[in-house]
Amino acid sequence: MTSSDLVSRSARFALVMLLLAALVLTSRVNYLLFHTLTEIVTVVAGCGIFMVAWHARRQIDNHCILLIGVSHLFVAIITLFHALSYPRMGIFPGAGMNLPTQLWIGSRLLQGTSLALAPLFVRKRLSPAAAVTAYAAVTSFILLSILHWDIFPTCFSDDVGLTPVKKGAEFLAGIFILAALTGLLTKRRHFDSRVFRMLSLSLVFLATSGFVFALNTGISTLIGMTGHLLTLGGFVLIYRAMVETGLERPYDLLFRDLKESEKRYRSLYHKTPVMLHSIDREGKIVNVSDFWLETLGYRRDEVLGRLSADFMTDESRAYVLGTVVPEFLRSGCTRDIPLHLLTSSGKVIDVLLSSESERDDEGKIVRSLSVMTDVTEQRSAARQIERLNESLASRAMDLEVANGDLEAFNYSVSHDLRSHLTVIRGFSDVLLEVCADKLDDECRSYVRHIGEETGRMNGLIGTLLDFSRVARVELERVPVSLSTLAEEIALELRMKDQERIAEFTIAENADVTADPGLMRVVMENLLGNAWKYTGKRERAVIEFGKEEVEGKTVFFVRDNGAGFSSQQADKLFLPFQRLHGRSEFPGHGIGLATVHRIVSRHGGTIWAQGEEGNGAVFYFTL
Incomplete structure (x- = not known):
């Protein structure tokens, strides 16, 4: 704080103390004059509160301010009636002290209720026209109930003075204002700190005045004077918070939301995990995100004010100045421009640049916002x-x-x-x-x-x-019936050796999509092996079937032939590996290796189970 500010504040404080002393002295000499002066200042302050709130209604989102402003206009109207209704003012002939006391209670209850409701509208929309209409209706009802219908409760009588109704209403108004203070404390982040302090202090003054008036027993008493001064202080503080602060620092009061929004935007800009930078028309960097600095390894003071092209390789710089910038100035945007940037350590990284322009009122580009995506790893992977x-x-x-x-x-x-x-x-x-x-x-x-x-x-x-x-032939995948193939091969085997007794069981609807020629090779080898290795049985039993295993179709060829040892199962599908001597069963040891290769080319698997002397089962999938 400068010395001139200190002098100015001291002078204002001295002036307030002088006016306060003058009012106290006036109350001792002429209470009616004291009362009239305080109420006139209160009315002026209430009207001033309304004026600043009404004219700022389109610029502020905090409609708590609007509600306080509108309500205090009508509180000021009732307060004016209250000041003019005193018997010695001569405005309402024949009226006693009950009339101004009723009007006072009406204004106090209207103010207390309004202040209690105000924090609810910090983030809620309030229609200005609806608010004025509602308060006009309530104020009219209060005035008519007192001045015309005579239905308002009695607040002063010549026998008892101030009635319990009056004291209870003062206490209730104090409770309402304390509720307003509680609501304000919960919403303090939506207010400028200085405005919040003044509003909070004004509510303390107004609530205290309500409790003081609740203890008052007469009209022209020291307690009554104290209550009026506290009420005046509350109005003046609201006036100071809304009017003078609005005139001296309107940015803080009226455009606080804009200021907070800008603060959030700057924080989001700097903290977002994306490489952001903004440049002016001269190509100089005016702002960068923290992630931009972290990725390239620079400090903010090393970057701001420098040309963005300074951080590019020679090839990218020439491309940007010769192609990208002219296109940006023409269209106002760029999308996914591949560039090479240099980090502080000299490392080159690959990025994709996208930009949007910011224009002035004449449509000229004054600034750009650019987003860069580090694609170094992707590019390296793509090159690999x-x-x-x-x-x-x-x-x-x-x-x-x-x-x-x-x-x-x-x-x-x-x-x-x-x-x-x-x-x-x-x-x-x-x-x-x-x-x-x-x-x-x-x-x-x-x-x-x-x-x-x-x-x-x-x-x-x-x-x-x-x-x-088999390994080189091109697959031709078409619908193939393995059942039909099995029947044809079984018939061929029977015709070759008609003296053998053999029972074939062939499942129906064993349909696949595969190469028909290669499927015939598979079936000929599997069924041929079953026929060969059951040759020493009096009655050969050979079965071709299918079953569902874990949602997948598994085909099989089962026989009751010579079988094999389970310890030798891993050799079945290797070329030239025979588990039986050539003298027992002829062959070259290539058939099952061929089947394995064909099944693998169709994306399937093949395996076998058997027991020596008790037959074998060959399973395969496609």
Whole structure:
């Protein structure tokens, strides 16, 4: 506080003390004059309270102020009637002391009730017209009940003086005002601190005056003078809070909500976990968020006033000045502009910039608000994915070339091997036919064995070629009936060996969406294995079925054949792994490996359960 402020306050305090002393002295000389002066000041203060509240009604959201202003206009009107109704004023001929006392109680109850209701409208909307209309109606009723209808309770009689009704009403008005003080304390954050202190002190004065008047026993007493001075002090404090503060510091009183809103906006701007910055027309930074500073590693004083382009790489700076800025000045906005920023440590980060413009009354851009999103990790991940994709594409091309070479090699090997095997088989057959009489039994057995082994080798080569093609053939997914395939294969197996006794059980409606050719290979291998390994049974039982397991369809092929040891189950689907000797059951050991590869290509799984000598079950899903 400056010395001039201290002198000004001291002078005002001295003036108040002087006026207070003058009023006290006047009350001792002429109580009616004292009373008239205090009530006139009260009326003027009430009207002033109304004027500032009414003219500020469109600028403030705190409608508690509006309610206090409107109510005090009508309190002042009743108070004016009260001051003019004293017998020696000559305004109401023949009226006694009951009339001004009734008017006084009417104004006190109206004021106390209004102040108690006021805190409820701190954040509630109040229609100014409705408030004036309501108070005009209530005030008219009070005045008519006293001046015309004569229904207002008696507050003064010549026999007893001030009646219990008057004292009780004063006490009740004090209670109402204390309730208003309690409500004000709960809403204090919605008021300027200085205004809050003045309003609180005024309510203390007004409540105290009510309790003082409740103890009063006469009209011209020291207690009555004290009550009037307290009431005057309460009105003046409200006047001071609303009028003088509104004139001296209108921003604090009338635009406090705007000030709080701006404070919240600044806090939100600075504390939001997003990179925000604002720049002026010259490209200089005027504001930044804390997250912006944290991300780039700068202090606020190192950033404000500098060009935003100073924090970009040379490439991004040239792009912004040459392309982004002209486009922004033309359209007033930008969206997701990729830029490279430099941190205080020299590290480069990738961001996406989006901006909106702020214009003046002439439509010129004066400032921009920009949001930057750090996408360094995303860009790094995208570049890594791009490199992986390139590497994957290169490997896929290498694999395609290798597969082509392998296919050509397989064709060449199979063709060459098979041609030589055909020659060997042919010569062995010729030897048996042409030279049979020149060979003994042992030689004929050798020649016959050569023919059989070349035939088995030829079959193995064909099986290997089929196995390699399974991995390369392009899948053609169409509806396939596994039930129909199973019936066809079962019929083929019966036709090959009509002397065997076998019972086939095939489930209906085993439908899938898969490659039909590969599904036939699967069913031929599984059912063929079941047929082969039940060959030593008098009555073979082979079943193809399906069941639901945890919401998924599982197909199976079950037989009562030779089975296998559970300890060897992990070898079933490996190429060239046989659990039984070739002398027991013929084959190459490729069939189940082929089935496993086909099922895997369809996104399914296959597994088996069995017991040696008691059959096996092969399950698969697609």
